[in-house]
Amino acid sequence: MAFNVLISDPLSEEGIQVLNQQDGIHYELATDLTPEALLKKISKVDALLVRSQTQVTRKLIEAAENLKIIGRAGVGVDNIDLNAATERGIIVVNAPNGNTNSAAEHTMAMLMALSRKIPQAYYSLKHQQWDRKKYVGVELKNKTLGIIGLGRIGAEVAYRAKGQRMNIMAYDPFLTKEKADHLGIGYGTVQDVLKEADFITLHTPLLKETKHLLNEEAFEQMKPGVQIINCARGGIIDEAALYEAIVSGKVAGAALDVFEEEPFHDNKLLELSEVFATPHLGASTVEAQENVAVDVCQDVIRFLTGGIVQNPVNLPSVPKEVLNQIEPYFNLAENLGTFLIHLAREVIEEVNIYYSGELAGVETAPITRNTIKGLLTRHLGEHVNDVNALYLAEKRGIRIHENKTSTTKGFTNLLTVEIVTKSEKRRVAGTLLNGLGPRIVMVDDYSVDVTPKGHILIIHHRDIPGVIGKMGSLLAQYNINIATMQVDRADVGGDAVMMLTVDKHLETKELEALKQLDEIYQATAIDL
Ligand SMILES: NC(=O)c1ccc[n+]([C@@H]2O[C@H](COP(=O)([O-])OP(=O)(O)OC[C@H]3O[C@@H](n4cnc5c(N)ncnc54)[C@H](O)[C@@H]3O)[C@@H](O)[C@H]2O)c1
Numbered sequence: 001m002a003f004n005v006l007i008s009d010p011l012s013e014e015g016i017q018v019l020n021q022q023d024g025i026h027y028e029l030a031t032d033l034t035p036e037a038l039l040k041k042i043s044k045v046d047a048l049l050v051r052s053q054t055q056v057t058r059k060l061i062e063a064a065e066n067l068k069i070i071g072r073a074g075v076g077v078d079n080i081d082l083n084a085a086t087e088r089g090i091i092v093v094n095a096p097n098g099n100t101n102s103a104a105e106h107t108m109a110m111l112m113a114l115s116r117k118i119p120q121a122y123y124s125l126k127h128q129q130w131d132r133k134k135y136v137g138v139e140l141k142n143k144t145l146g147i148i149g150l151g152r153i154g155a156e157v158a159y160r161a162k163g164q165r166m167n168i169m170a171y172d173p174f175l176t177k178e179k180a181d182h183l184g185i186g187y188g189t190v191q192d193v194l195k196e197a198d199f200i201t202l203h204t205p206l207l208k209e210t211k212h213l214l215n216e217e218a219f220e221q222m223k224p225g226v227q228i229i230n231c232a233r234g235g236i237i238d239e240a241a242l243y244e245a246i247v248s249g250k251v252a253g254a255a256l257d258v259f260e261e262e263p264f265h266d267n268k269l270l271e272l273s274e275v276f277a278t279p280h281l282g283a284s285t286v287e288a289q290e291n292v293a294v295d296v297c298q299d300v301i302r303f304l305t306g307g308i309v310q311n312p313v314n315l316p317s318v319p320k321e322v323l324n325q326i327e328p329y330f331n332l333a334e335n336l337g338t339f340l341i342h343l344a345r346e347v348i349e350e351v352n353i354y355y356s357g358e359l360a361g362v363e364t365a366p367i368t369r370n371t372i373k374g375l376l377t378r379h380l381g382e383h384v385n386d387v388n389a390l391y392l393a394e395k396r397g398i399r400i401h402e403n404k405t406s407t408t409k410g411f412t413n414l415l416t417v418e419i420v421t422k423s424e425k426r427r428v429a430g431t432l433l434n435g436l437g438p439r440i441v442m443v444d445d446y447s448v449d450v451t452p453k454g455h456i457l458i459i460h461h462r463d464i465p466g467v468i469g470k471m472g473s474l475l476a477q478y479n480i481n482i483a484t485m486q487v488d489r490a491d492v493g494g495d496a497v498m499m500l501t502v503d504k505h506l507e508t509k510e511l512e513a514l515k516q517l518d519e520i521y522q523a524t525a526i527d528l
């Protein structure tokens with residue numbers, strides 16, 4: 001078989017050698033194509049290899065009649081429309097490990113240059129100024145480095161910053177006390193990190209949850225004189241808010257490798273002398289580029305020659321007969337996972353999945369993967385799929401158990417998912433009702449009946465007169481219309497749960513206002 005491979009961003013020669021060594025691969029290196037030119041070429045391409053520049057849009061994917069695989073030489077896949085690729089059955093692979101070291105080193109370079117104002121001092125010297133007073137820096141030793149996102153790169157940065165004798169305070173939704181102790185670092189909530197850090201470095205993906213994580217409100221919580229580093233993704237910082245925080249003197253400096261808009265020719269932040277920047281160079285080392293190019297080219301060849309890829313980002317292929325039987329449960333499973341992650345108040349240590357009724361007799365592994373995908377996506381983003389979900393959970397120390405049981409509570413099929421954290425277990429169960437589709441039928445020990453769709457509000461509260469009224473008027477104040485509502489309780493006057501579907505997404509301040517009501521223990525808004 002012969003395959004056409006298009007390389008549309010600069011790729012290291014070592015990767016190209018991998019393609020050269022494989023019979024039947026015809027590659028073309030075309031790194032300066034306009035979107036229109038790329039669109040014209042794409043119909044004959046079997047594999048597309050990109051870094052972060054090429055925007056692999058839905059339009060491009062839809063025009064790619066022969067495209068089978070997209071390889072991303074690097075980690076972030078935010079330049080690829082994953083849904084469009086998945087819908088078209090195009091597998092996306094990336095190279096998540098090859099540039100970790102370089103990105104961590106670049107972060108350290110930014111941190112050290114920031115603390116000693118090296119770029120500013122150099123710039124001034126280049127402009128014939130010999131100014132030793134203006135460029136007095138601060139030591140890193142004994143300062144607190146706040147790390148938001150302790151994945152591959154964040155953890156490497158922590159390790160290196162300890163070498164600078166810094167104190168580390170990290171936040172990551174998957175960071176447990178045990179892991180923090182093992183790494184010899186402090187951990188807390190994102191607010192703890194914002195309040196305590198002298199320097200803050202970001203290492204999360206850009207997700208709905210992390211978009212503008214550092215905004216006006218976040219800057220207000222920080223220590224005066226804090227300094228910021230972003231070598232993760234533009235958009236995690238609200239650039240307008242950062243600008244104001246620097247002008248007001250709250251933030252003393254910022255070192256940025258990534259921006260809300262890339263590439264740019266003009267960015268207001270660069271007018272400020274407290275800011276210096278690099279043009280997305282975190283992974284730009286000879287070693288990282290070799291690593292990611294080789295990794296991604298090997299995966300593309302494995303796939304084109306019928307092998308199993310190592311770093312899939314989207315859907316795997318499932319045999320048709322198995323798929324027909326279990327596919328209807330995928331959505332339910334994913335929704336139950338998403339539902340539970342919103343109820344989790346602590347780091348998840350274990351997940352128990354109970355298959356009962358008809359479900360006890362089918363191939364359940366893909367359903368489990370979809371459940372875990374739903375559970376992890378909130379914090380890990382769109383690159384979690386049913387291929388890598390179990391791997392990602394395992395990497396985070398989450399134990400997963402599948403159980404087949406005869407307990408059906410009267411349903412033909414029942415899927416129950418339970419998460420175990422240090423101090424509690426939370427559960428949700430769902431079923432597929434013949435002709436009516438998926439339903440959530442149990443939350444913790446309470447019976448409910450809700451279609452897992454739209455905006456759902458779950459309120460754990462005390463069963464006393466007046467709660468429903470108070471809650472209803474509060475929602476009315478915010479112009480939130482209740483579509484459906486159910487209440488169940490353990491005992492008269494004891495704990496109870498209210499499950500509502502509402503007509504719009506609840507903003508944080510609206511949810512916070514509900515939590516202020518004395519009778520409410522937990523109020524959770526979920527958009528499915
Ligand atoms: N500048 C560059 O050239 C460059 C190079 C490589 C990677 N990156 C970027 O760096 C980032 C980190 O990459 P990685 O390989 O370490 O990814 P990773 O998936 O290993 O780690 C990301 C971590 O962020 C955590 N996270 C998610 N939501 C969070 C939140 N709201 N608050 C705190 N933590 C949260 C996740 O739990 C995860 O542990 C990504 O955005 C990646 O695209 C940039």
Ligand SMILES: O=C(O)CC[C@@H](O)C(=O)O
Pocket residue numbers: 051052053073074075076077099280282283284
């Ligand atoms: O291609 C690049 O150099 C950027 C890579 C980096 O941002 C990544 O996400 O891996």
